[in-house]
Amino acid sequence: MAEPKGGYFGKMLEIDLTAGKTSVRPLDDGELRDFIGGEGLGAYLLYKELPPHTDPFSPENIIMFLTGPFNGTACPSTRLNISFKSPQTGIYGHSQVGGHIGNEIKWAGWDVLMLKGKAPNPVYIAITDDKVELRDAQAVWGKDTYETDEFIRKDLQNDEYRTMVIGPAGENGVYYSCIIVDRFRAAGRSGGGAVLGSKNVKGIAVKGTKSVPVVDIEAFNKVAGEAKELAATVEGWQGIKRWGTAGLLEAATYVTGSLVAKNYTTSWYPDINLIGAEEASRTFWKRHVSCPNCPIHCMKLGVIRGSDKYDGLIAEGPEYETGVMMGSNIGLTEMDGYMKGIEMCDALGLDTISTGNVIGFTMELVERGLITPADLDGLNPTWGDAETAITLVQKIAFKEGKAGEFLSLGVKRMADKIGNDAHKYAIHVKGQELAAHDPRGFKPRGYSYAMGQLGGCHHEGNSPEDQAIWAYLSSMVMCSFVAGYPWKKRSPGIVCDMLNPLTGWNTTPEEYWVTAKRIITVMRAFNIREGNVSRKDDILPVRLRTEPLPEGPQKGAVFTDEDTQKMQDSYYAYYGWDENGIPTEETLKKLKLDFAIADVIKT
């Protein structure tokens, strides 16, 4: 086992919650080079460490918090990756989140935190460099994420800790509960909050004072500075700086025709003007907020003023995905109720994408008479009814009443329960609700939803090659607005130019592509082992394949069977998988994934 020379501390902190014990495990430089960190290393470690077919809610499930080689260095905008077996999909679950906690973990001297077991009582974990404490969190069990964040920093008597916490939704095991970082950022997808909740962990607070070892610091800092400048000055990025991703709300309506409205029934929603970026900019936003060293500052904080009910409400957003799913997808037209809904999701620890999708689905079910208000504790959700939507958010998080129990299942399980035609209106892939770009209007997004290893995720890349780039990006644990789009023209060259002085490797563009394919394929191998995933699962929901868009710039567009076949064939060919979407033995051997052959190749 070789120790890494730079970019990593080469140390994983393993916390056994059942026994309340911690141990330090070394990470091998060769493994780090093969899987980089974040998403890739998470999939590899999960494959190795997790016993096959573990129940995601059992103490045996593993949740990992992974950094990448660039966290805590001069590189801009480094994030945190959270990997686990997803309770929502039963396959690989991971989520990327901004904020400062990823860097703090690295500065505390850890590349990876791994949680196993289940704490006997609710705890939160405080990490200060090498010191790790499990501290009592019974006082905030059941409390929202804001109160928990305050409680932790007060309990530790130090404001410098950065936190990630779960809300009541995570405690109650809602399938799409999230983990909230630095108060307003969410590791939303795949249900990480429920996994943390099942382990009785309310949150993690980290403060680090070390610095990351760098092999050639002068060369690295120079190229990192150039890389940051590239992101800061890229054409078109002024919009992201000014409006965040919310700027896409208007663009998707009027230009690309890929906005999602009313549970994917249309992409034409001119009312977006009332809840879009320009409205938010004029009436709501007060502050721009950045991830570490990031020049884009896409996060916006605002306050509602002049509303009867929600006067003084401070909230983050709207962002594109959040704004669509909790806005146009449920037909909202008023800023205050809309922001209240988003803020409730953050406070209670729910993924806004899935929550919005679930509520939109419910509204359509009621409209079509497939369920009645009697099934929802007398609530009658209709398009644009913010009040009822907010009530439903609260009920979901606490699994309160019939409505809460039912909606907390997510659209796939809800449709299974109702039967009939309900599955036609359930917009999910592999059990995870789709996000906010309609692949009928913007076909490349079909790759991300259908072919991505997470299922229904918007952040997996829009072509086979893009998915490789995005997999590498998520393994470096970096942001697509810095290292994704702006660096794309110069990838993989720029990535190698940064990694080599940092780590002392001599990685090349050829190795970059092999590594990216290895990362995608190890995730696929895990999904095959755990969920028997194959071609039949890599498919968009029925509605997107059969109902043409009725209005808007892309009127008449539909994701045809031909599109699906072309997408699947090109994807499998690119990664060296067979026509059923199973990696071949030859591919696995070429990618040094021999350990997965027995699980993947079934005779």
Place this chain on the structure above:
Amino acid sequence: MSEKTPDAAERPELIDASRRCFLKRSAQLAGGIAIASAIPPVAAPHLARAAEAKEPLKPEDRMKYLFVQREHCTGCRACEYACSQFHENGAVRPAAARIHIKRFGGVVDVPVICWHCDDSPCVKACPTTPQAIVKDKETNVIKFIDDKTCLGAKCNKCIEACPSQFLRRHPDTGWPMFCDLCDGDPQCVKACKMQTEDMGVTLRANKLGFGVNMAYRDVTPKEAAEALFLTQFYPNEDGERR
């Protein structure tokens, strides 16, 4: 639906300070901002990096004061990165940065800088002879001279004397860290420019203090956060946020 509205006592400390005091402060702050805004932008070359700034500056080109326009801070910590890179041989290490960002209530970020007070309370407070801290009157550089003379953790006089709570201890050595303006070319200011220039730059440097530095320096980070919170998010009378 039950609205959960924690009472003011449970809210972050942003709310609990006397309101009158903090209105007064914000008036003071607003005055300061007006003057600071009138200062022309920094002459330092855009995006220059530490490695290129090795030639000592001519005395007339040296910056002698820092300013901060706190409304625009995005909490990105690029200033901490740049500060530690300059002072820690290129390493990024915010815990060892002189300038630092404090986040209050999860909502506002306050850059904490050295105002280079003309009466230098930290230097005055140093009890040793000869003093362990020296300020160069020509350049405004405050330097920690002698780690043999400094009494270390048992003293704490300079840290307590700093009216803006800027001084911190180095995580390894424990010695207090002072702002030396990166020998006249503050790296934090350069770093900040790329981060926030589209909104109005947060950090600035100048050759004159205009006395504003003396008005500003009495504002603690917490008071600055309260003022920002009040002027940007204007909470209700009872501090209710939701």
